[in-house]
Amino acid sequence: MNRDDNRKTDMNNSWTEFKQKYLITFWNPISAIIAAGILATYYFGLTGTLWAVTGEFTRWGGHLVALFGGDPKNWAYFKIIGLEGMPWQRSDGLLLIGMFAGCFAAALWANNVKLRTSKYPIRIFQALVGGFIAGFGARLAMGCNLAAFFTGIPQFSLHAWFFAVTTAIGSLVGAKVALLPLFRTPLNIKKVNQHTVLTQNPQQVKRRFILGSTIFFVTALVGLALLFVIPKLGIALLFGVAFGLLIERAQICFTSAFRDLWITGRAYMAKAIILGMLVSTIGVFAFIESGATPKIFWAGPNAILGGLLFGFGIVLAGGCETGWMYRSVEGQVHFWWVGIGNILGATVLAYYWESLAPYLVNDFEKINLLKLAGPYGGLLINYALMIIALFFVLWWEKRFLAKRKKMAIDTSSKTSGCC
Template structure:
């Protein structure tokens, strides 16, 4: 195999290890903040997309308080967040095409559609209530030293636990149609299709890269957003980065690989973000208020019920998994509903609460130490839970073996 084929197979076709990929995402998010002064975030733009959908049907939400707060001017092509999302979708598509990983996959069962849509609505509502999803209110929010992100993270974990309990209820189990087979079916790929898809994926990637570079000379922030978005899209699709699995797997299977990767990624991102803040770039700080607590609870519950978070449904949707089209639609609906009811909720959940910056409350190095101490505590808790989970599982297996041996009838030879 020549060097190009080796590189292609290793880095463009095979899935990537999530740990270095999440660390890379954390580094990219840090530099994106350092260059643009804003966050790697998606649900704010999805809310605007919901607003544009309302405009199409004759409803103008531009006077709503929430849209005035997050900005609603122009179209996605006129906003850095819009270009960032376009880049993310484009990067996901290019990456999936490289690996020939696009296939129409539909689960028509009504229960699955219900889970996807309702879970998506709950998650989208909760994310925008808390002013961010698993990115702005968690993965990039914590390195920004905003206390609200810690509120969100804690209740997201609780919500995901409750969501796992509900999602495992028998009512959500669909009947399986088992078929008897005599031999394993061989994996078939059309060589021409594989080649054409790789070329198409490369063309999409090159187009995004060229447009991004050209924009750097005319509208630098737009070019940066498109290029960084493309890189984020490549990362989340190739490494299958899904925050839902990080939380859900803790409770269901005891697997902690993704959870540990995310914590390590935030640790790496924190020091770089701190350096940029010390250099004079203002972090994005939101209310450490009940909206963050309730939003995290709803978000955690919703993503597990739906089966995917914002990053998770994005890359799975472009891979052809129809279930996640419904999740995405639910996300946009939920976020838009929150925007409509913001004026009714904010007096109780946001008003009179402070936006708490840990660096200001505890001093620059005090805030840095607090952030790292909390992340180390989270890592220790994850490791403890993993040990406890598998220890209990092994004890249950041992007890089941003992019970089976006791109940086994004994043949007496007379």
Template sequence: MTNLKERYFVRFWSPLSAVVAAGIMSTLYFGITGTFWAVTGEFTRWGGHLLQFAGFHPENWAYFKVIGLQGAPWNRIDGMMVIGMFAGSLAAALWARNVKLRFPRRKRRIAQALIGGAIAGFGARLAMGCNLAAFFTGIPQFSLHAWLFALSTVMGSYFGTRVALMRFLQADAKLVRVDKRRPASTAVESSRQFRIGMAVFVVAVGAGVAALFGQPKLGMAGLFGIGFGLLIERAQICFTSAFRDMWITGRTAMARAIIIGMMVSAFGIFSYVQLGVAPKIYWAGPNAILGGVLFGFGIVIAGGCETGWIYRSMEGQVHYWWVGVGNIAGATVLAANWDTLGPALATRYPKVNLLVTLSPAGGLVATYAGLAASFLLLLWWERRFGQRQRARETNVEPQEAFQ
């Protein structure tokens, strides 16, 4: 029993397996609820609700007429799913005895979190999606805007990495002596966290199941959200690390896992579309490109994307609470300025569905060809980065090392 607990509840899960599972779950989520796995649209609504509480009327803004601001998070599909993600992440972190308040060592990290989070939130909503709706679940929806966003995010993450590597933004290294023996009090606290985690999980699942009897889609959204939360926390799925690692260390394992997850999801989405479920298609305009660059830059500066800050905030990492605040603020600022930015950058451009533009077969083949090419490009980049590193270590010019 102890080994089972350590293996499935305490140890981290394989990122590849978890991302593939997320791809399958996001496909089923689309088929059942008719929408995709996405979070920043709901975070923007949270910002709208805060403004309503303060006496403003954002429900009259054009942006909220596009994404809606009716009801409350617990009676919206997206809201229930996001609440489920927080609950699932918290339960998973507690199972692993990984919940502990961790404060940033330097105050400037809070400013970095707020600014990076705000830039990422603004960019995500400008493009009508984040690393989920305009990337991981957007590309399998066969929307051209998701490809524009994805490529621009890669570019933005490169520039973000250059800034994040500047000395004044680097964290201070501090060596601490660690006693390998676990004190009895620590063992008791660990056991308590595991039990609390189980309680959180049971209550969350119970709430989702109860909702099934009154509003089935809301109940399913909550249950799927719990599943997504478990996956991102136990496998530490963060798109920021995928992009950042690619530029800093040359490692592309997470990025390749994400592509495989999209490959798995695309076929399932295609099947549902053929059965009559409409995909989510958005404007393929400058908004997707500019939004992607801002999003990629912002998540690297902040240190986490939407999935990353959700599970890390549940682990007690205070830095990521501020990333979330910045994210919601940035998305809300975009909503407030949509009347100006929307017509100029988005709504005047077409919504390109690859399954319509290229035919169902053509759109499916083009999507898989793009994903396969991206996978091969990542392999090439990792090999090239490794060769250059070895060349530097041996004081050999890179041109000579490639001969």
């Protein structure tokens, strides 16, 4: 073998190793969520807006209403969030398009696309109803797990703290309801005599990798081209692709962060999300001090009720906004229904906003912690609250696991004791 052949072999081995490590193997959630927090910070600094999704999904619902003869542009809610143009003409729309493209590309690279359905009708009911409740609650609070939580808290909006706490409470109730016998499906256990060998069609893997690469590069090239025409749209599309890659490859789902905490005591995802916000907050603060305007929303009953509904809905449905997005492109049909329910719930809220706002929104302030306590006072308050949240999560995890261990010991003692 000559030198050129050795070099070619080394390059092939390096590419295979890179592909396996970064494009096929799932990424570390903590690193990915911290990266998402940093990206969200720069997205705010460059565009003045948030990494958010349900506002745009609500607009998609508005377009559907208009398609069937309605006039959503005159709804009070759309006068607040806007309904001008089509999704590809708005930064929020291109952000979502980019996220779906990034998710799909990542899933194809890893050959993680397969049509998966459930034969149990109760699962469709859970997906639709849970998604509807979550979508309604998210837009009532003016944000979901992103704009009213992960990116809302680093914006120093008090409403995001109301939403975060009540989402946790709502998810606890949702976890208890989801464990009721009504929602339990029978386990189909089969006796096997040997392990099933998992095989992949090499040609299918290759085709999917090429398709994923095509989607990624075409979307990225369109984003780069838009930078020279309408920079904000180009930035939105490129950041959307990056967010999509992160949530699919790291399987970032806020539902699991809350649900796992209550059901299994596992706090891995919850801790990762708090760390991501801790990193993001200082960057957002720097941009605000440089003149950027944070997104502050009403700290009223709408945020509290919205959080309760959202937390309950995402656990009942089995996925939040980021969760259903990447799972739907992976072929999990259950999450198509979650997405449909989510958009329907958000659209219904938009329709009834004018009736609800006088009681839940209009008489309440948009409270900016930086203005309430001064720049550094607000920064300290935000960090103190996040540290308290982190300590609570750590305490709950330790308490839960210790309690479960004690129960296991007690059970073992009873079964092994003699009479």
